[in-house]
Amino acid sequence: xxxxxxxxxxxxxxxxxxxxxxxxxxxxxxxxxxxxxxxxxxxxxxxxxxxxxxxxxxxxxxxxxxxxxxxxxxxxxxxxxxxxxxxxxxxxxxxxxxxxxxxx
Numbered sequence: 006x007x008x009x010x011x012x013x014x015x016x017x018x019x020x021x022x023x024x025x026x027x028x029x030x031x032x033x034x035x036x037x038x039x040x041x042x043x044x045x046x047x048x049x050x051x052x053x054x055x056x057x058x059x060x061x062x063x064x065x066x067x068x069x070x071x072x073x074x075x076x077x078x079x080x081x082x083x084x085x086x087x088x089x090x091x092x093x094x095x096x097x098x099x100x101x102x103x104x105x106x107x108x109x
Contacts, residue, residue: 070088
């Protein structure tokens with residue numbers, strides 16, 4: 006570890022700060038500088054199955070997917086999000102804003 010000059014780039018592609026030593030490892034996580042050390046790890050995912058009608062008159066999967074897409078377009082125009090987030094936002098909105106008389 007040496008003291009870099011103005012504009013030097015260390016061996017990992019990081020711009021060196023004049024008068025400051027370039028650390029070999031991150032003081033926070035201990036990973037080598039230049040690695041994607043501070044990226045979030047992917048969330049662990051699980052699946053939940055929902056049984057829906059499958060009849061000639063009523064294709065539950067298609068109806069559910071179409072409704073989620075329509076709701077997503079209303080809530081977040083021009084942005085695609087995983088269905089889970091659209092469903093949870095809709096449920097939370099309903100819980101916070103609906104009254105019992107809304108469902109009569």
